[in-house]
Amino acid sequence: MKFNVNVKQGVEVKVIYEDTITCEVLSKLVSTKLFEAKLGQMYIHLLEDGNLVVYLGLGKEKELSLKDLRVTFYNFAKKLIDSNIQEIAMDIPKINGLCSYKTALNIAEGMLCSEYTYDIFKTQKKVSQELVVNYNVNPEKYQKVVEGIKEAKCIVNGMFLTRNLVNQPANVIYPESLAKIVQEEFKHSNVNVQIYGLEEIKELNMHAFLNVARASSKEPKLIVIEYLNDSSSTEKIGLIGKGVTYDSGGLAIKPAASMVTMYDDMGGSATVIGAIKALANANVKCNVVGVVAACENMISGDAYRNGDIIESMSGKTIEIINTDAEGRLTLADAIYYATSHLECTKVIDIATLTGACVSALGEQVSGIVTNNQDFYHQLEEASVKAQEYLHLFPNLPYYENMNKSEVADIKNSGGKYGGAITAGLFVGSFLAKDVPWLHIDIAGTAYISTPYDCNVKGATGSMVKTLYYLMKN
Structure with a gap:
C-alpha cells in the first residue's frame, strides 16, 4: 500500500x-x-x-x-x-x-x-x-500527517514481523533459524545482535534453560538484541521474550490437539523482536536490550523429568513439578542474565506462559504481574495509546507461598489455583537485582481463534504497539 x-x-x-x-x-x-x-x-x-x-x-x-x-x-x-x-x-x-x-x-x-x-x-x-x-488535508497539517503515516508504517512492519514469526511452524522456526532471522532483520540498522550457542550457554551456567532444551536435537540459542539509541540516558530496559519454538510438554506430554499450534509458544520472543524492529525503524530515543532463550521442549531418553531438582544460573535450585511448565524455566535464566550481566535498570518479560491466563482473561486481554506500581501505570498508559487491553493481577504473599518447595528453593508449578499469578511470580523471583519488573502473559492474545478489530485468526502481534509506546514515552 x-x-x-x-x-x-x-x-x-x-x-x-x-x-x-x-x-x-x-x-x-x-x-x-x-x-x-x-x-x-x-x-x-x-x-x-x-x-x-x-x-x-x-x-x-x-x-x-x-x-x-x-x-x-x-x-x-x-x-x-x-x-x-x-x-x-x-x-x-x-x-x-x-x-x-x-x-x-x-x-x-x-x-x-x-x-x-x-x-x-x-x-x-x-x-x-x-x-x-x-x-x-489542510496544507498546514501536511508535515504532521506525513509523520503520522510514517510512524504507522514502522509500527505495522514490527507487528507483521511478529505475526510471521509466530505463524510459521516449528520445522521452519527453530532456535538456529530464529537466530539467523534476527541477524538478517537487523544487519543494516543500529541494532547489535549477539548469538550464543550451546557451549557458551553452558559457560554461563544457564542450567534451567539447558534442562528444557536438552531433549531436542535442535541446539539452543541465546539471542541478545541491543538497541542503544539514547546516550543521554542511563536507563536500559530489558525485554525478555519466551522463545520456546515448539512445546510438546516434555514428558508431561500435551494431548495431540493441544500440540498442533505449539509453534506459537515463542510468541514472547517474536513480540520482543517486532517491538525492537519498530523502535529501530522509527529511530526512537531509548535504550533497550532484548534477550531470548530459544529452545524446544521435546521428549527423549535424556529429557528432564517431573520430580527432578535442577539448578539455575542464579544458583537457586528448582523442583520440577511439571515439565510442561517449561517457559518460566527459560525465562528464569534469561531474566537473571539481563539483570546480572547486561545491567538492565528495568525489566519486562513477555510470554505465552499459562493456560490459566487464557481461562481468566480470554483472547483480547493480557495479564500483568509486577513489583512496581509506577512501572505498571506507565505500561497502562502505553496500552491505552496502543488500544490494547491489560489486566493487573494481585501480587500477594499468598501466591508467592504457593511456589515454595519442601525439597528445593522453589518449584516450577504452584498448583491449579492462581496459575497465571504464580507463574509470573516464579519468573520475578529470579531477578538478580531489585529493579522494577513487569511480567506480561500473552498466552491468550498472541494467537487467536476468532478475528477481532484489525486482527485476523492466528498471530496478532499483540503488545508490540504497547511496548513501542512505552519505550518511546
Whole structure:
C-alpha cells in the first residue's frame, strides 16, 4: 500500500458523519436506507459522467474515537481491494477534535493492517493490486500527517514481523533459524545482535534453560538484541521474550490437539523482536536490550523429568513439578542474565506462559504481574495509546507461598489455583537485582481463534504497539 499526502487523484472518497448529512444525493440514499453514514458503512455511487464516488460513514461525530478510525479504515481498505479500486483520494477533515498526527497514524495503521495475509506455504497465492491512498488535508497539517503515516508504517512492519514469526511452524522456526532471522532483520540498522550457542550457554551456567532444551536435537540459542539509541540516558530496559519454538510438554506430554499450534509458544520472543524492529525503524530515543532463550521442549531418553531438582544460573535450585511448565524455566535464566550481566535498570518479560491466563482473561486481554506500581501505570498508559487491553493481577504473599518447595528453593508449578499469578511470580523471583519488573502473559492474545478489530485468526502481534509506546514515552 502506498500513501501520498495532498495528491488529488483517484476515486473520490467522502467521509460522512451520520448526524451531518445535508446534500440532496445523500439524503435520498438515507431515505432508501442504501447509505445512512453508520460507522464503517460504505457505499459506491456511480455518477452521471461515469466516475465513482465512495461514501464512508463515520457514525456520530462526537462519539468517534481513534480506535473507531483504525478499525473502520481497516475494513474500508479491505472492501476497496475487494471492489478492485486501486487508487483513492480522501479529503480528511478535522475529526472530533483529534489531532492530525494521531488521526493519520490510526487511519494509516488500520489500512496497512488490511494487507496482512499468511500465505507463505500456499502454492497458489491471491494476488491483489497495490492500493494507492492519496490522503488530503489542510496544507498546514501536511508535515504532521506525513509523520503520522510514517510512524504507522514502522509500527505495522514490527507487528507483521511478529505475526510471521509466530505463524510459521516449528520445522521452519527453530532456535538456529530464529537466530539467523534476527541477524538478517537487523544487519543494516543500529541494532547489535549477539548469538550464543550451546557451549557458551553452558559457560554461563544457564542450567534451567539447558534442562528444557536438552531433549531436542535442535541446539539452543541465546539471542541478545541491543538497541542503544539514547546516550543521554542511563536507563536500559530489558525485554525478555519466551522463545520456546515448539512445546510438546516434555514428558508431561500435551494431548495431540493441544500440540498442533505449539509453534506459537515463542510468541514472547517474536513480540520482543517486532517491538525492537519498530523502535529501530522509527529511530526512537531509548535504550533497550532484548534477550531470548530459544529452545524446544521435546521428549527423549535424556529429557528432564517431573520430580527432578535442577539448578539455575542464579544458583537457586528448582523442583520440577511439571515439565510442561517449561517457559518460566527459560525465562528464569534469561531474566537473571539481563539483570546480572547486561545491567538492565528495568525489566519486562513477555510470554505465552499459562493456560490459566487464557481461562481468566480470554483472547483480547493480557495479564500483568509486577513489583512496581509506577512501572505498571506507565505500561497502562502505553496500552491505552496502543488500544490494547491489560489486566493487573494481585501480587500477594499468598501466591508467592504457593511456589515454595519442601525439597528445593522453589518449584516450577504452584498448583491449579492462581496459575497465571504464580507463574509470573516464579519468573520475578529470579531477578538478580531489585529493579522494577513487569511480567506480561500473552498466552491468550498472541494467537487467536476468532478475528477481532484489525486482527485476523492466528498471530496478532499483540503488545508490540504497547511496548513501542512505552519505550518511546
